[in-house]
Amino acid sequence: xxxxxxxxxxxxxxxxxxxxxxxxxxxxxxxxxxxxxxxxxxxxxxxxxxxxxxxxxxxxxxxxxxxxxxxxxxxxxxxxxxxxxxxxxxxxxxxxxxxxxxxxxxxxxxxxxxxxxxxxxxxxxxxxxxxxxxxxxxxxxxxxxxxxxxxxxxxxxxxxxxxxxxxxxxxxxxxxxxxxxxxxxxxxxxxxxxxxxxxxxx
Amino acid sequence: xxxxxxxxxxxxxxxxxxxxxxxxxxxxxxxxxxxxxxxxxxxxxxxxxxxxxxxxxxxxxxxxxxxxxxxxxxxxxxxxxxxxxxxxxxxxxxxxxxxxxxxxxxxxxxxxxxxxxxxxxxxxxxxxxxxxxxxxxxxxxxxxxxxxxxxxxxxxxxxxxxxxxxxxxxxxxxxxxxxxxxxxxxxxxxxxxxxxxxxxxxxxxxxxxxxxxxxxxxxxxxxxxxxxxxxxxxxxxxxxxxxxxxxxxxxxxxxxxxxxxxxxxxxxxxxxxxxxxxxxxxxxxxxxxxxxxxxxxxxxxxxxxxxxxxxxxxxxxxxxxxxxxxxxxxxxxxxxxxxxxxxxxxxxxxxxxxxxxxxxxxxxxxxxxxxxxxxxxxxxxxxxxxxxxxxxxxxxxxxxxxxxxxxxxxxxxxxxxxxxxxxxxxxxxxxxxxxxxxxxxxxxxxxxxxxxxxxxxxxxxxxxxxxxxxxxxxxxxxxxxxxxxxxxxxxxxxxxxxxxxxxxxxxxxxxxxxxxxxxxxxxxxxxxxxxxxxxxxxxxxxxxxxxxxxxxxxxxxxxxxxxxxxxxxxxxxxxxxxxxxxxxxxxxxxxxxxxxxxxxxxxxxxxxxxxxxxxxxxxxxxxxxxxxxxxxxxxxxxxxxxxxxxxxxxx
Numbered sequence: 026x027x028x029x030x031x032x033x034x035x036x037x038x039x040x041x042x043x044x045x046x047x048x049x050x051x052x053x054x055x056x057x058x059x060x061x062x063x064x065x066x067x068x069x070x071x072x073x074x075x076x077x078x079x080x081x082x083x084x085x086x087x088x089x090x091x092x093x094x095x096x097x098x099x100x101x102x103x104x105x106x107x108x109x110x111x112x113x114x115x116x117x118x119x120x121x122x123x124x125x126x127x128x129x130x131x132x133x134x135x136x137x138x139x140x141x142x143x144x145x146x147x148x149x150x151x152x153x154x155x156x157x158x159x160x161x162x163x164x165x166x167x168x169x170x171x172x173x174x175x176x177x178x179x180x181x182x183x184x185x186x187x188x189x190x191x192x193x194x195x196x197x198x199x200x201x202x203x204x205x206x207x208x209x210x211x212x213x214x215x216x217x218x219x220x221x222x223x224x225x226x227x
Numbered sequence: 228x229x230x231x232x233x234x235x236x237x238x239x240x241x242x243x244x245x246x247x248x249x250x251x252x253x254x255x256x257x258x259x260x261x262x263x264x265x266x267x268x269x270x271x272x273x274x275x276x277x278x279x280x281x282x283x284x285x286x287x288x289x290x291x292x293x294x295x296x297x298x299x300x301x302x303x304x305x306x307x308x309x310x311x312x313x314x315x316x317x318x319x320x321x322x323x324x325x326x327x328x329x330x331x332x333x334x335x336x337x338x339x340x341x342x343x344x345x346x347x348x349x350x351x352x353x354x355x356x357x358x359x360x361x362x363x364x365x366x367x368x369x370x371x372x373x374x375x376x377x378x379x380x381x382x383x384x385x386x387x388x389x390x391x392x393x394x395x396x397x398x399x400x401x402x403x404x405x406x407x408x409x410x411x412x413x414x415x416x417x418x419x420x421x422x423x424x425x426x427x428x429x430x431x432x433x434x435x436x437x438x439x440x441x442x443x444x445x446x447x448x449x450x451x452x453x454x455x456x457x458x459x460x461x462x463x464x465x466x467x468x469x470x471x472x473x474x475x476x477x478x479x480x481x482x483x484x485x486x487x488x489x490x491x492x493x494x495x496x497x498x499x500x501x502x503x504x505x506x507x508x509x510x511x512x513x514x515x516x517x518x519x520x521x522x523x524x525x526x527x528x529x530x531x532x533x534x535x536x537x538x539x540x541x542x543x544x545x546x547x548x549x550x551x552x553x554x555x556x557x558x559x560x561x562x563x564x565x566x567x568x569x570x571x572x573x574x575x576x577x578x579x580x581x582x583x584x585x586x587x588x589x590x591x592x593x594x595x596x597x598x599x600x601x602x603x604x605x606x607x608x609x610x611x612x613x614x615x616x617x618x619x620x621x622x623x624x625x626x627x628x629x630x631x632x633x634x635x636x637x638x639x640x641x642x643x644x645x646x647x648x649x650x651x652x653x654x655x656x657x658x659x660x661x662x663x664x665x666x667x668x669x670x671x672x673x674x675x676x677x678x679x680x681x682x683x684x685x686x687x688x689x690x691x692x693x694x695x696x697x698x699x700x701x702x703x704x705x706x707x708x709x710x711x712x713x714x715x716x717x718x719x720x721x722x723x724x725x726x727x728x729x730x731x732x733x734x735x736x737x738x739x740x741x742x743x744x745x746x747x748x749x750x751x752x753x754x755x756x757x758x759x760x761x762x763x764x765x766x767x768x769x770x771x772x773x774x775x776x777x778x779x780x781x782x783x784x785x786x787x788x789x790x791x792x793x794x795x796x797x798x799x800x801x802x803x804x805x806x807x808x809x810x811x812x813x814x815x816x817x818x819x820x821x822x823x824x825x826x827x828x829x830x831x832x833x834x835x836x837x838x839x840x841x842x843x844x845x846x847x848x849x850x851x852x853x854x855x856x857x858x859x860x861x862x863x864x865x866x867x868x869x870x871x872x873x874x875x876x877x878x
Contacts, residue, residue: 091539092541092546094542094545096542097538105843107531107535107538107843107844108532108534108535109527109528109535110535137540139533139535139538139583139587140539140580141538141542141580141584152864167794224573
């Protein structure tokens, strides 16, 4: 199990692969809106002129499934699900903006997720093709959007020769929702390439 | 940078000279109240109102209007005045509660016009008099606080609550309202109002500033309306009014300012319930813009909730089909009743999911319908349906509108939930009313003559709307009706004499009209490129122009067609807009050459037709034109106003 850590007044759960947490508030109420934040820092830069290494462009995507059938996807070319419940705050091409803050974020209004959608899978791809070895301090976290409290954080530790990662899924559990950390490495430029890798996790 | 305040929030005011601007959705009376540290009124000069506009440090606007400006000089405010309230009061005979009118917006601006802080008064209900903002002293400096609370019983109750003896309060309220009522009854133009107000104004006695003593004086002494006030009621000495609460409801009262309240949601609401909708509850710089954004927000919400519903139903259907197939192909089900049971289960699962989706959809639709019910009556004329009462009180405006209603949009899931189809003005694209029978199913069933008449009537209604919502002389309409086939529909425009020229007939008329407008586009473009719009020849009309083209391509030669395409491409940017009423098939002789023309125009239909897609999920929305009710004279009345406004504008 992950260790609970005091962080200011909030307790953040550092998740490990495959671990599931229930998205319930401490007082027992269910969450209404969560944010999946993705942050990373670009590889060290020497200068702008003459540098042939490109910026690192990671993309966060969310795929909405109904009974293992992909129904809708939210990514940098389709920033809001048709039903309006999942919204991407916009493409970040370089990362490292907020020194630990989210560079891309996907907001999920759990109350407005259509009734047939039972799982939402979050993925990260390296659009520019660099592997996670070249990315530093990449993380994904779940935040209670109503009060900004961080519920869970998953670190893309180690990097490795991968260009994509299936980060986590949020799935219906009873009347509420739960989040499962997946952290499964994969390869692909956009979420479409990852579909074969996503399906086993549903 | 404007600070958008929410109820209870405050903001420092560093300048001493500020303007307070009020933009209400309906004509209101705007007053300023001057109270002491405890929010109590004492002495005279506690109210700046149309009958006594100037009080030390503040001058209130005079007349009943939707927009007001107060001039405030905080350095001039009497030392014992600690709270300067901006009050909005609904006049008698108008709307009966603030909950029924669009949310008002109040802003504090510096003398240069830059807004320092603004506040939208949302969440009001039965109030008829509200404290919108309060400027108050705090540790030697002034701050502004968004208050947004008021009294259903009106201005009198507000004043009584501030410690004014009831008879005095009632009398002062009546005096303030009397002026407003008189101006409203007289129905005179704004320009003449100050004179009237001036006549009513009692001699000002700024020297007799309220005594610092908290004891309220005799109501009669020094009151501007001393002549009309009765004797002071003995039993109601304000020193001991046990029944009167001096506190503003829900506001803390202490002599030392309490800690500033944290911003909170504008409308207190039951947990789990959607907030009560309020007209104008969207972002924007003006009420018009907020309503525009609100309508588009409703449009998007409806598109998305229906998308969720349709997606769920589609999934439920496909899952049922799959499960039925499985039940059929499963050899265990070949014999016995288990196959039927499996099929029943599959159907029940579908019904259950669809019912869930329906429940969500119904909840959202109920909310949107409630919002539509408050938004529709609050819309300004440019956005309003022809049957909206706003048209009866419509006056030719001073400014061009932000947007225009072209018609209504709805989806089959809830045909009675109509979204106004608003498009920005000036029009970015030309409009094309398709009077061809092959255009839509509904058109197929109509005979050609009726369809053409309907299309032309719709075009005329649009032209009247455009004329009525633009300032006089800022919009002209030209008509090309080569064969004269549209003359019956055009009759109201011709009779009122609002057209720039009689409808152009025949090939000569077509050529002349197009040549004139082409020259205008060309000259204005040149002037703009050269950065010298003032050098335009005096005969060039800089007003926006609408060209109605009926029965295209009758009367058009190749040169005229080229000119028309030029106007369609280049005209909108310099204020020449196209409104075509045409059947595409009749221009089929031109082959694909005209395809870019048709594509560049926004196609509308004179009959309900589902050819418009929303920008988010691309549902097919049914468009319905907005026409005046049968037998209504609203078009003629609107045209009369245009004519009248033009007469008074022209020297």
